[in-house]
Amino acid sequence: MTGTLVDLALDGQVARPDVRPQLANGGANATGAAVWRDAKTVLVTRVTGPRQLTSVPRLVIPIGDTQLAFRVSSRSAECEELARDGRVLVQPGDRRGNPALGSHQRQGQAQLVTAGTLLAHVESEIAAKYRWRIPVARFAHRLGHGDAPYADVVVLVTVAEPSPIPMLPR
Template sequence: MTDTVVDITDITVDNEHVARPEQGPHTQPDTATIWRDATTVLVTRVTGPRQLTAVPRLVIPIGDTQLAFRVSSRSAEAQQLVRDGRVLVQPADWRGTPVLGSHQRQGQSQLVTAGTLLPYVQSEISAKYRWRIPMARFAHRLTRRTAPYGDVVVLVNVSEPSRIPMLTR
């Protein structure tokens, strides 16, 4: 027991090893890493005057500042995003609850109906969310019957968090 007590004045401290936050990619994750690691993303959109609707979505990162997810072309969400493309995005868990310590980021969405982005997003979402895709497709068929499942890609340009709130029209 005598070896456990040490006088602090006898220890020499190298200035290089004093408690400092470690600098590196794992201390401040880049935007693409945040979205790649998120189980789902909570997407909040404007649905009417002073009304916001939040929906959990299966997303993939595109580059450093973009997200992509699929919606049905016949859904109300697609029509609302055509009228007003402003969205708020936030990483969430598998139930759609925001991740502790995360914050909302503003974004501008656009609908993509053709091109090489559609098969790319479909394959990436299938690779990331293997077992969840059949469940989502089944739920879509139960609620929407003949409406196509995920035939439109929504591309969101995510900007850095801002202190200005999302204003409704």
């Protein structure tokens, strides 16, 4: 995987979580983290080919006000596609992976993080938020993918404000 990032300054490419304080008096980002913290799942839509989009429900945690993080396997097609084209649409979802009522899609830019302290932080936060769902997901991954590593890459998505411009294929 070329173009992946670490959260340590090793090779010049650094993924830094957005830790800006929340805006007082109800600014645009004042409830940004709450949307992702309260979501049971998040639907992540990515570009999979020319004029093709694929949506997958993911277990996520908020990072700061404008970012969220989830984990994928380094051997998955999703990881390769996000390394090639990091544009995504994210939308809060319910427990079954359907869009939450009243929610809407937001554009984002995904970065793959392969090493550093962000990996351990995301793993512990996801374990705390989703408790019993992690062993179930790990078992399903083992059944479907055999000995492929489970969730060894963190995807850090910087979410933009809602935009009327659609995500067009390149």
